[in-house]
Amino acid sequence: MSSNSFNFIRKRRPSRLPRLLVVAAVLLVILVVWSAQAPLRSIFWQLATPVVMLRNALGATEASSLRAEVAQLQARVADRDALYQENVALKETLNRAAGRNVILAGILQRPPLTPYDTFIIDAGQEEGVLVGSHVSLGCSALVGTVTEVYKSTAQVTLYSAPGSAHQALLMVGEESTPISIEGQGGGSLRAEVPAGTGAMEGDVVILPDVGMGLTAVVRHVERVSSESFETIYFSLPGDLNARFVEIWQ
């Protein structure tokens, strides 16, 4: 008979060592990954970029594209406003007054009700409008000058009126080139400049005035390799269907 009449089967408590080892291993892995997160993140995004770009392409809709464009334009407007303020401050420092008296006027008639590229506005002598005043569609976008003033109305002739010519500066990057722009009607203008000027779509033309108003935007450049001149086609800035204009006194 076995000396052990009573065999006590001792339930051995499970050792905690494996669990502690697992916890330590997990913490070690986390520590290693976190200490090397920068290179790991770089590798991860190199691999994930094509997938995310595919997702962006699939999710792109006209609405999202337009929202993105609006956001971009808002940023440009904010940048422009900041530069404008800086410009005004610099001119004040140089003792050149940059402020101006502005009269807001509504457009009563516009082409085609009026002869090509003229507006009739509801401000005249009574409001202090003067012949020769510059007219803007808002901000610094100049579109024409006041050519006739009546008692309570006035006629504005746009820079794009057929037969008109104006001296302006073509801004290509940081360089400015004096040019003569000619109106072609319908808000369009053209100019001939020496080949190699480097004008591109989106470049602007300004009037060499104290206000340095934006007058036209390059829409198309016609280059012929055998010619020593190139033709640039512009359009007036802004929307000619606007309801109001500003008269700069």
Next chain:
Amino acid sequence: MAISHASRWIYAVSFALVGTGFLLPLWPVVLAGIALAALSGRWISGLAMALLVDVAWGAPMGLAQYLFFPFTITALLLSAGRLWGSSYFYDRSTLDTL
């Protein structure tokens, strides 16, 4: 060791949730995927996915930046919760019959 049918589904669904949440991007969906893996006992896959997401997105901004790796911490807590719960709630009664 063969993976059970249920495990396959849990791995697939949790991975799909984390991937979808990452691509949208919508962090609650990512959290749901990690929680599904951690709470169902597949804590290694949950932890791995959480680490991956934390490496990709980095630490959050504001006060939450002191969490450093929030998804990993969440996975660890959920896994610990699963472990604790298994002591008191899960598999407490056997299906054996006398």
